[in-house]
Amino acid sequence: MTLKIHQDHSRFKQIVRGKIKANLRKYVQKGEMLGKKGKDAISIPIPFIDIPRFKYGHKEQGGVGQGDGDVGQQLGPGAVEPGDGHQAGQGEGDHALEVDVTLEELAQILGEELQLPRIERRQNERIVTQKVKYTGVNTTGPESLRHFKRTFKQALKRQIATGTYDPKMPVIIPTREDRRYRSYKLQELPETNAVIIYMMDVSGSMGDEQKEIVRIESFWLDTWLKHQYKGLESRYIIHDAVAREVDRDTFFHTRESGGTMISSAYKLCRDIIQADYPKSAWNIYPFHFSDGDNWSADDTRQCIEMLRNDILPQVNQFAYGQVESPYGSGQFIKDLREAVGDTTNVALSEIADKDAIYASIKDFLGKGR
Amino acid sequence: MPKSLTPRLAALRDEIHGYAKEFGLDFFDTVFEMVSYDEMNMVAAYGGFPTRYPHWRWGMEYEQLAKGYEYGLSKIYELVINNDPCYAYLMESNPEVDQKLVMAHVYGHCDFFKNNFSFRHTNRRMIDDMANHATRVRRWVDKIGVEKVEDFIDRTLSLENLIDQHAPHIRRNPDPQRAEEEAKSNERVEGFKVDREYMRGFINPSEFMDSQRKRAEDEKQQRKRFPERPQRDVLYFLLEHAPLEPWEVDILSILRDEAYYFAPQGQTKIMNEGWASYWHSTIMTRRALRDDEIIDYADHHSGTMGVRPGAINPYKLGIELWRDIEDRWNKGKFGKEWDECDDLRARQAWDKKLGAGREKIFEVRKHYNDITFIDTFLTAEFAQQQKLFVYGFNDKRNSWEILDREFRKVKNKLLTSLTNFGQPIIEVVDGNYENRSELLLAHKHDGQDLKGDYARETLRNLQSLWRRPVNIITRYDGKGTLLRYDGQHHSEKKVEL
Numbered sequence: 060m061t062l063k064i065h066q067d068h069s070r071f072k073q074i075v076r077g078k079i080k081a082n083l084r085k086y087v088q089k090g091e092m093l094g095k096k097g098k099d100a101i102s103i104p105i106p107f108i109d110i111p112r113f114k115y116g117h118k119e120q121g122g123v124g125q126g127d128g129d130v131g132q133q134l135g136p137g138a139v140e141p142g143d144g145h146q147a148g149q150g151e152g153d154h155a156l157e158v159d160v161t162l163e164e165l166a167q168i169l170g171e172e173l174q175l176p177r178i179e180r181r182q183n184e185r186i187v188t189q190k191v192k193y194t195g196v197n198t199t200g201p202e203s204l205r206h207f208k209r210t211f212k213q214a215l216k217r218q219i220a221t222g223t224y225d226p227k228m229p230v231i232i233p234t235r236e237d238r239r240y241r242s243y244k245l246q247e248l249p250e251t252n253a254v255i256i257y258m259m260d261v262s263g264s265m266g267d268e269q270k271e272i273v274r275i276e277s278f279w280l281d282t283w284l285k286h287q288y289k290g291l292e293s294r295y296i297i298h299d300a301v302a303r304e305v306d307r308d309t310f311f312h313t314r315e316s317g318g319t320m321i322s323s324a325y326k327l328c329r330d331i332i333q334a335d336y337p338k339s340a341w342n343i344y345p346f347h348f349s350d351g352d353n354w355s356a357d358d359t360r361q362c363i364e365m366l367r368n369d370i371l372p373q374v375n376q377f378a379y380g381q382v383e384s385p386y387g388s389g390q391f392i393k394d395l396r397e398a399v400g401d402t403t404n405v406a407l408s409e410i411a412d413k414d415a416i417y418a419s420i421k422d423f424l425g426k427g428r
Numbered sequence: 429m430p431k432s433l434t435p436r437l438a439a440l441r442d443e444i445h446g447y448a449k450e451f452g453l454d455f456f457d458t459v460f461e462m463v464s465y466d467e468m469n470m471v472a473a474y475g476g477f478p479t480r481y482p483h484w485r486w487g488m489e490y491e492q493l494a495k496g497y498e499y500g501l502s503k504i505y506e507l508v509i510n511n512d513p514c515y516a517y518l519m520e521s522n523p524e525v526d527q528k529l530v531m532a533h534v535y536g537h538c539d540f541f542k543n544n545f546s547f548r549h550t551n552r553r554m555i556d557d558m559a560n561h562a563t564r565v566r567r568w569v570d571k572i573g574v575e576k577v578e579d580f581i582d583r584t585l586s587l588e589n590l591i592d593q594h595a596p597h598i599r600r601n602p603d604p605q606r607a608e609e610e611a612k613s614n615e616r617v618e619g620f621k622v623d624r625e626y627m628r629g630f631i632n633p634s635e636f637m638d639s640q641r642k643r644a645e646d647e648k649q650q651r652k653r654f655p656e657r658p659q660r661d662v663l664y665f666l667l668e669h670a671p672l673e674p675w676e677v678d679i680l681s682i683l684r685d686e687a688y689y690f691a692p693q694g695q696t697k698i699m700n701e702g703w704a705s706y707w708h709s710t711i712m713t714r715r716a717l718r719d720d721e722i723i724d725y726a727d728h729h730s731g732t733m734g735v736r737p738g739a740i741n742p743y744k745l746g747i748e749l750w751r752d753i754e755d756r757w758n759k760g761k762f763g764k765e766w767d768e769c770d771d772l773r774a775r776q777a778w779d780k781k782l783g784a785g786r787e788k789i790f791e792v793r794k795h796y797n798d799i800t801f802i803d804t805f806l807t808a809e810f811a812q813q814q815k816l817f818v819y820g821f822n823d824k825r826n827s828w829e830i831l832d833r834e835f836r837k838v839k840n841k842l843l844t845s846l847t848n849f850g851q852p853i854i855e856v857v858d859g860n861y862e863n864r865s866e867l868l869l870a871h872k873h874d875g876q877d878l879k880g881d882y883a884r885e886t887l888r889n890l891q892s893l894w895r896r897p898v899n900i901i902t903r904y905d906g907k908g909t910l911l912r913y914d915g916q917h918h919s920e921k922k923v924e925l
Binding site: 112121 | 466467469470473474479482484485486487488491495582585586587588589590719722723724727735736737738739740741744745814815816818819820821822825827828830831832833838841842845851852854871876877878879880881882883885886889900
C-alpha cells in the first residue's frame, strides 16, 4: 500500500542525502562523527534543514518544571526538552539538525560519491546464519525471556480479581500462571563472510594525529565492506618490534616507543589467516598502516617475501596505507611499490593528512576487489 | 485507507457517546475512522489532516514519528481535528480499552473546540480547505516547478510565526478606513471660499496657497508612511506590500491561513488537553470501564500523566487544574472569606458544600485561554501540591538546575512562556525605512534575547520576499541593536532605543 506521505518522505530523504553528499568530504575528514555511532546508524549533523525563525535561545529562556528536588539541584541529562520544535541544534550558534543515517545508506552515498565499484566476491559460498526475531508474548518460554512488566501486570490483575491485593501493602507475587515470555522465531539469513585484518605500527614515530587518521579511515573501510558483506569480522594487530593481536579499543589507543619490525605483524597476520580463515570460505582483507619506517632493509625483504608467498595468494586484496609523519622516512611504500606494486590485489596509498583520507579511500576500494 | 468502525467498535462508540452527552458535553458530530499505524503516523505528520500540500517537512515529521513508534518511545493514541464534523482517528491495533479511552478523550476535545471562545472564529470547514490548499499548491508546482515552489515555501515557513497570535480572527480585506483616508487625501487644495472672483488674490494669496499645498503634500507623505501603527501581522503586511508574484501571494496566503487556523490550539494547549483528560478519566472510571480493564486503563492513563522534571506536561497540569477548580467550587474555596482566612487548619477543612464545581468548570472552559486560565486559577497551594519550580541554565556547571520554587516566580515564568505562544513579539514598524523602501521590524523585548543565528537566517528569508534590505531592532545584552541584511551582507549596529 502506498501512502501519500511517501512522496514527502522520499523528498525529505532526498534532501538529507543531498546534504550529506554535498558535505561528504567534510564528514569523511571528521573524526567526531565516529563517536556518534549507534549499532546500525550514525548521527550526522545536517546544516540548515531546520527552518530558522525569530525565536528565543532556550538557554536564556529556561522554563517551568514539575517534580521533587531542592533549589540548586541539577536536572538530569535529557530532562529538559530542547527549545520548541523537535530537534534543536547542538548548542548555540550551531545550526544543525542531527539526522540518523543508517550505515547502509552512508555506504551507498560513499559509493556513489567516490564511484566505488561493487566488490567482486572471490567466493560466493552461502553461509547461513540464524537470527532471532521476537514476535510476541507467550505463556510459556525460558526464564531468560521473561517479560517482567507483562508478568507483573498479569499478577496484579489476578490479585485484584481474587481480592488478595492490599493497596496498603502493595506486594505483588506472580505465580506460575502469571508468567509471560517473549516469543521468538528463528530466521535464516544467508551470509557471505569476510574478515578485515587491521595492522598498525604503534612505534614511537606514529603520533596521535597519525593514529587519528587511521581511525577515521578504518571507519570508512568498515562501513563500505559491511555494506558489501553481511557477515564481517574484524581483527586487530599492533606492532612495534613485536606484534600482538588486540581488541579494537586497544588498537586505537596504544602507544609504544620501541623500534619497528613490520615483518612481525605480517607473520601474525599470516598465522591468523591460516588458523581461522580458510580461503574457501572467507573473503580476506588485510589493511596495514604505518609511517613507512622499518627497522632494516633485511626486515623489509622478509615482509615482501611473506606477502608474495603466504599472504597475497590467500587474500582478496592487501592494502597498505602510509601515513605521513614528521619522523618517518617513508621508505616502506617505495619498497612495496617496487616489489609488488604491479600485483592486481595490492592497493597502496599515501595519506598526507586528514584531507587526503577521501582520496585514499578511493585508492583502497576503487579496484572493487 | 481509513475504514469505518467495526460493528463492535461502533457499539462502543455509541456507548461512550451516551456517557459524554449524559455528563453534558456539547460537541459537533464526531466521525471516527480506523487507521493502521503508518496511516496514523501519516495523518499525524500532516497535523491531523488527511491531505496537505506537498512539502518535505511532513516527510521529516513522518520519519520521526515512525521511528519513535518502532523504537517504542512514543505512540500516538489520539488525533482529532477541529472541524464540523470533527474527525478523529483510532489505531486499529489498539486494545478495546484504549479505544474507549481515546473516544472519551476525543469527545472532550470536540466539546472544547465547539465551546471555547478562542475557536469561535476558526474555520470549521478546514478539512476541505486544506485539501483545496493542496490542490492550489500542486497546481503551482506543475506550472512553476517543484524546486521554486518548495524553496518559496521553505522561506515563508521561516516567517510563519509572525502573525498576530491574539487577533480575534484572520483579517482578509484591506482596512476600509485606510482606503477612505487615502481618497480624502486626494482632494484638491482650494483655500477659502471666494464670493467675488476679484477678491481671490487677497483672500487666498499665492504664498498661502503654496504653503497649504505643501502641507497637504506633507500630510499625504506622512500618511503614506506605512504601516501607520506597528503591525503585528507581518505576513499580512508582506501580502499587501511585498513585490510578490501572483503564485507567491497565493502560497503565502495559504500558509498564513493555516497558521491562523492552528493558533488557538497553541493558546489553549493546557486547558484543552487537561479538559479531554479530565473527561476521559471521568467517563472511564465512572461509567465505561469493565472490571478486567482497570489495570490496563490505569497503566495507560498514568503513562499519559507522567512528568519529567524539565518540562510541563499539559495533560497533567491541565487535568490537575480542572480538578482543583472543581474541588474549590464544590467546597466554596474562593471569594473574600476564603482569601482572608489564614488559619491553615480551617483552610484544609474548608467545605461549604456548594457543589458548584461542575458548573464552574463548564463556564471556565468557555471563556479562558491558557494565559488567563493559569493567571486566574493557579494558586500557591496548587503550585506547591504539584511541585512546580522554575529552572534555568547554569553556565558555570553547564547544566540545567532548579532555580526557584517561589509561587510568584513560578507563575510569572509560566505566564511568560505562554505569552504569544512562547514566541517573541515582532512587529512591522516601517515599510519605507530611511525613505528607501527598506523594511524595519521591531522586536518587543521582554527580557529574553533572540537566538542570533536564527535571527540572521530569518532576515535573509525575509529579504528574499521583500527584495529590498530588511532590518530588525532588538536588544542584545541590554543594548539596542539593529540587525540588517541587504541581500548580500549581514550587519549589526548599536542603536539608541
